[in-house]
Amino acid sequence: KALKRALHSLPKDTNKSMMVVQHLAQNLNIISKTVRQHTRKQRSLSIELKKLVIQFYQRDDITYQLPGKRDYVTVTDDNGESMTLQKRILLYNIRETYQLFVDEYSNKNVDLS
Incomplete structure (x- = not known):
């Protein structure tokens, strides 16, 4: 039963x-x-490559910084510490920005996704 x-x-x-x-x-x-x-296999980027991509996206010819006092975002880093960053706007679309990165750093292996 x-x-x-x-x-x-x-x-x-x-x-x-x-x-x-x-x-x-x-x-x-x-x-x-x-x-x-x-x-699950994790294919993560190296720390140096992550820093290089972040520095590339924070350049003034790729993005511009929003001027307002309220235009910031709070982000937690790898250590778990929170930090406030000013918002930035892309000047190009993602595909064009990726192509600029590949042209400048042709020896680095980074995909669009």
């Missing part, structure tokens, strides 16, 4: 019901919790 109720209350989608049953079995220690987990 209990099995019939449990099967009836499972999701109709087979993939979802398999995930629910697998999670229940892991919680009850029937199967080990070290079932193949998908490991």
